[in-house]
Amino acid sequence: MDIEQLKSVANAIVAKQKGVLAADESTGTIKKRFDSVKAECTEESRRRYREILFTTEGIERYVGGVILYDETLRQSTRDGVPFAKLLSSRGIVSGIKVDKGAKPLALFPGDKLTEGLDGLRERLAEYSQLGAQFAKWRAVIEIDERDIPSAYGIRANAHALARYAALCQEAGLVPIVEPEVLMDGAHGIERCEAVTAQVLEAVFSELDAHRVVLEGILLKPNMVIPGMKCPRQASAQEVAGATIRCLKRYVPAAVPGIVFLSGGQSAEDATDNLNAMNALGAQLWELSFSYGRALQAPVLAAWKGQEENAAAAQKAFFTRCRLNGLARDGEYLRSMEGAA
Numbered sequence: 001m002d003i004e005q006l007k008s009v010a011n012a013i014v015a016k017q018k019g020v021l022a023a024d025e026s027t028g029t030i031k032k033r034f035d036s037v038k039a040e041c042t043e044e045s046r047r048r049y050r051e052i053l054f055t056t057e058g059i060e061r062y063v064g065g066v067i068l069y070d071e072t073l074r075q076s077t078r079d080g081v082p083f084a085k086l087l088s089s090r091g092i093v094s095g096i097k098v099d100k101g102a103k104p105l106a107l108f109p110g111d112k113l114t115e116g117l118d119g120l121r122e123r124l125a126e127y128s129q130l131g132a133q134f135a136k137w138r139a140v141i142e143i144d145e146r147d148i149p150s151a152y153g154i155r156a157n158a159h160a161l162a163r164y165a166a167l168c169q170e171a172g173l174v175p176i177v178e179p180e181v182l183m184d185g186a187h188g189i190e191r192c193e194a195v196t197a198q199v200l201e202a203v204f205s206e207l208d209a210h211r212v213v214l215e216g217i218l219l220k221p222n223m224v225i226p227g228m229k230c231p232r233q234a235s236a237q238e239v240a241g242a243t244i245r246c247l248k249r250y251v252p253a254a255v256p257g258i259v260f261l262s263g264g265q266s267a268e269d270a271t272d273n274l275n276a277m278n279a280l281g282a283q284l285w286e287l288s289f290s291y292g293r294a295l296q297a298p299v300l301a302a303w304k305g306q307e308e309n310a311a312a313a314q315k316a317f318f319t320r321c322r323l324n325g326l327a328r329d330g331e332y333l334r335s336m337e338g339a340a
């Protein structure tokens with residue numbers, strides 16, 4: 001394992017103003033996204049959509065890394081340039097989603113466990129050959145009124161994340177460690193903070209036990225935020241305060257960067273909340289984004305599967321990237337929305 005190489009890749013992804021585009025939707029998930037704008041979902045339409053994203057002019061100032069799905073890592077531009085090569089020529093690092101999804105955890109009704117460890121060493125070797133320099137594994141933690149998540153559910157997910165992270169570092173890939181506490185449900189921000197704290201404690205304990213070098217990972221957590229159905233929603237300042245407090249307690253300073261998922265927040269909220277955190281001043285780690293929906297929802301709405309909308313889609317994408325780049329420095333304002 002070349003620690004210096006892992007560190008330099010991790011640092012490049014979260015360099016000043018930069019974050020991650022999560023474009024690693026599985027075929028089933030991207031179909032849902034395409035359905036929502038009545039776009040046809042075929043191998044070619046998925047390829048073309050990703051090409052529109054990756055060829056948008058100027059995004060390299062704000063996008064340090066892109067997470068791809070297996071199919072996409074094997075695809076190319078219409079001129080035949082493999083996507084990983086195109087991204088690398090623009091100074092953007094390619095990553096790959098390697099988990100195989102969250103399945104019900106046996107004998108623990110309500111808990112889920114992410115699968116995909118079997119054969120992972122071999123898959124990582126192939127992905128590295130194809131140009132991936134980092135990887136992603138998402139653990140899903142649902143909050144329910146009763147005792148969900150269970151302590152064992154959290155531990156099992158933390159263990160799987162750590163086994164994945166160790167295999168990535170062995171293969172020379174930076175692991176993005178993603179324990180996502182879902183924002184579905186009616187719980188308040190306090191419950192989200194308590195569960196996020198338990199999850200982060202378990203994750204860092206397992207990473208340590210598995211000898212994972214923290215300088216060569218990126219953490220991709222949820223923000224501390226109330227459930228979507230909670231009658232009392234929180235301001236960006238409250239979200240920022242609770243999130244930073246929780247992270248400071250549980251995330252070691254050796255971790256170079258924290259790249260939040262958007263998790264169902266609107267594009268504007270995700271940018272505003274990140275901005276509020278960075279407006280609190282410099283922290284121990286870079287605080288950045290690894291958004292899927294919050295970067296792509298406006299792009300899909302502009303594109304709608306129609307080639308004549310490609311330029312409008314790229315404009316919408318560049319705008320979201322730029323605004324999140326500003327949020328990296330705490331310089332975003334809501335009034336910038338619509339003014340781009």
Ligand code: 13P
Binds near residue numbers: 264293
């Ligand atoms: P969202 O930002 O849409 O939550 O997606 C990020 C991601 O990669 C989830 O695994």
